[in-house]
Every structure is written in C-alpha cells, then in structure tokens.
Amino acid sequence: MYENMRRLVSMAAFAVIALGALAGKPVKAFFTVTPKMSCANCEAKIKKNLRYEKGIKSIVTSLDDQIVTITYDDEKTNPQNIIKGFKKIGYTAVIADEKAAADCKKSKKSDCKGKQCPDTKKK
Ligand SMILES: [Cu+2]
Numbered sequence: 542m543y544e545n546m547r548r549l550v551s552m553a554a555f556a557v558i559a560l561g562a563l564a565g566k567p568v569k570a571f572f573t574v575t576p577k578m579s580c581a582n583c584e585a586k587i588k589k590n591l592r593y594e595k596g597i598k599s600i601v602t603s604l605d606d607q608i609v610t611i612t613y614d615d616e617k618t619n620p621q622n623i624i625k626g627f628k629k630i631g632y633t634a635v636i637a638d639e640k641a642a643a644d645c646k647k648s649k650k651s652d653c654k655g656k657q658c659p660d661t662k663k664k
Pocket of ligand 1: 579
C-alpha cells in the first residue's frame, strides 16, 4: 500500500516535470527601445506586433520607465529573437536588466515625454 503511494507520487512528479519541459518555463526580459516610446500609439504598435511573435506570452510597456517587459516561453524563443521582432517594426531593442528598470522608475526620467512620436512626425 505504502509502496503504491510512493510510486504514484513519483509518477505524478515525473508528469509535472515532463509537462514543464514541454511548455518551457515563462521567463521575463526587460528591453529598452530606440526610438523611444513617446505615446500610447508607440506602445500599441509594439504590443500589437510582438504579440504574434513565437513564444511571446505577454507584453507590458511603460512610457514612464521606457521599459518593455516581455514574458516568453524559453523553449520557443529567446531575447535575441525578440530583438529581431522589434527590428521588424522599426525598433532597436536592448536588453535592460531588472535593476536598470527599477532605477529608471525611481529617477522618473521623462526626457522623451511630450516629444512627437516618430510615427506622427513622418506624416
Ligand atoms: Cu507614439
């Protein structure tokens, strides 16, 4: 009886590990982009386009921090691929670490705020 239980538990543990390997684990990466995001349209553009990139699970943009936080499946993509995705829509993205993101939040830099969006400038 006890032996059966133990087998069941180890089988369940194995199933969890196997499932985990199949899906990959969600990983967060932080990016800064050039040109900077200057309005809600910039944010929408990034979210709308990168959402369809393989392995990307969620995208959070912040105008205040100038940080794009992307959660991705590490079995399906990686930060280098995500950077290529940014390139496709005209952004040069650089990986920012979590500390840099936090520092930016603290300093509340807004040198890009109020500036015209590069998209609207062209028109
Ligand atoms: Cu904009």
